[in-house]
Amino acid sequence: MVHNATHNSTEINDQHKRKIVYLVGLLLTLTVINGTMFNVAVPDISATFELSPSEVSWVMTVYILIFxxxxxxxxxxxxxxxxxxxxxxxxxxxxxxxxxxxxxxxxSMLIVARIIQAMGGAAIPALGFLIPGRFIPRERGVIVGGLSAVFAFASGVGPMLGGVVATSLGWRYLFVLSVLSLLTIPFIYKWIPQENRREGQLDVIGAILMAISVASLLFFITTFSWYTAATFVVVGLLFVGRVYTASNPFIDPSVLENVPYSTTVLVGFFANAVIMGLMFVLPIMLGKYYEFNAFQIGLVIFPGAMASAISGKIGGKITSKKGGIPVMIMGLVLMGTGTFLLGSLIGEPGWVVAACLLISYLSFPLISTAAVDLIATILPPQQNGVGIGLFNLLNFLAGTISTAAIGSVLDFRNIQDSWNPLFTRQGEEVIYSNIFIALTLIVILALLVFILIYVVKREESG
Structure with a gap:
């Protein structure tokens, strides 16, 4: 039996709804900016504590792992x-x-601090995208669209803000925004509806096995240590066994066996791999090939971040009226178009690159909005939390795998054969063009899988 919330959506007036949305949006902004702005402060942190590149990388790695x-x-x-x-x-x-x-x-204290930060910060996106469906279900699409726009916008603003703060005040002041989140606690208590505890219990053994398997996979991706690969395989198999044998498993097998849900998560995985790959390779390309400085790179990226805020709101409105399927297709088409144009127009002026990137950035909140709406529709309410959580986890893994793979590819500087028949330049730019074309192929695969399951199969069953 599942207990109902003390407050439900019919008891929340419009003013209360707005307060909840603003509160969640603020928390999401603080969390996302915190996660992205430390990238630009890595050299300063390294200098402060006299760290090697491998040591300072743990400031980011440990946060991503726990998060x-x-x-x-x-x-x-x-x-x-x-x-x-x-x-x-x-x-x-x-x-x-x-x-x-x-x-x-x-x-050492800094690493401990980042671990504690991640333990708290991980809740914000996981719970933030659950709140609309639980407390404001009739307006879920619009609100999730707005939150997706906030997420995309904060991701773009974070590095620029981090650069300004770290340069003018020092890297320690990057923590100030996170400290200010304490001021939201009275409003969380007042505005977030109280619920009764639901029946169920946390499978601690399953959670530990899951954590070890994910951690070992992330370590393998970043270190290529076969010991961590072996750990992932062994512990991963133990986790799967636990899922199918425990009386109350950490993840209900029915969630994993739900084909529409699995398809949505897989498509989200591919899409996030592409967008995180773009966010990783573009600054490198603009810095090394175009010889742009940090400010110029920010100017190229910023318009896309601004545009994503607009597309998220539009996508949310369409989702509320038409559902997540057309919005997902629209997002994947935009993403593939943007990556293909980037792969075809490298070498053109920076404003052309910014325009191509803008097209890809428009897709990010659309895909996120559609995926969250589809998951909330597909899964029963008592499985929405773990469903969204698994979706978020795989998105993080996708980003880690994508950046590691692209980093390895960039080590090969002698690539001369272009995969794009429309790209005729020769030299260092060929490798970047091929990366963008590879990302385009991933988007096409995701689009075909989504259409097969959600459109073709539905028409056949109907």
Whole structure:
């Protein structure tokens, strides 16, 4: 039996809805900016503690590791415990880690601070995208579209803001925004509806096996150590066995066996691999091939981030009226168009690159909005938390795999054969063109899989 929330959507007036949306949007902004702006501060942190490149990389790696695992754990917890309680705990952890980071006297303390930050920050996107479906279901599409736009916009603004703060004040001040999240706790308590605890329990053994398998996979991706690969295979198999044998598994097998859900997650995985690949390779290409400085690179990327805020709102409105299927198709078409144009127009002026990137950035909030809406529609309410959590986890893995793969490809500087018949230039730009074409092929594969399952199969069954 599932207990109903103390407050439901019919008891929330329009003013209360707006307060919830603004609150979640603010928390999401603080979390996403925190996760992205530290990239530009890595050299300063390295200089402060006299770290090697491999050592300083852990400032980002450990955050991503805990954040990705935590997104699934919080999703599962939200199927059992009240979201309001989880949010308050997460904000306390997030800000506590930030305070420790600001005053950290050594590298070890900084790593501990980032771990605590990630333990709290992981809850924000996991719970933020659940809140509309749980408390404001009739306006879920519009709200998720807006939150997706916030996510995309903050991702673009984060590196620029981080560069300004780190340059003018120092990298320790990057933690200030996270500390300010403490001010949201009274509003979380007042505005997020209280719920009763739902029946169920957390499969601790399954959660531990999941965490170890994900951690070992991430370590393998970044270090290519076969010991971590073996750990992933062994522990991963134990986790799968646990899923199918435990009386109350961490992930219900019916979630994994749900074909529309699995298709949505797979398409989201491909799409996130492409967008994170773009975010990784573009600054490198603009810096090395175009010889742009950090400010010029920011100018190329910023219009896309701004445009994504607009497309998220539009996508949310369309999703509310037409559902997630047409919005997902629209997003994938835009993404593939943008990557193909990038692969064809390298060498053209920077404003041309910015225009092509803008097209790809328009797709990101559309795909996120459609995926969250489809998952909320496909899965029963008691599985929405773990469903969204697994979706978020695989998105993080997709980004990690994509950036690691592209980084390895960029080590090969002698590639001269272009995969794009429309690209006739020779030289260093060929490798970048081929990367963008490879990303385009991934988008095409995702689009074909989505159409096959959601359009063709539905027509056949209908």
């Amino acid at each position: 990705s695992i935590g997104s699934l754990v919080y999703g599962k917890l939200a199927d059992i415990y009240p979201i309001r309680t989880l949010l308050i705990i997460s904000v306390v952890l997030f800000s506590t880690g930030a305070i420790l980071g600001m005053v950290s006297p050594n590298y």
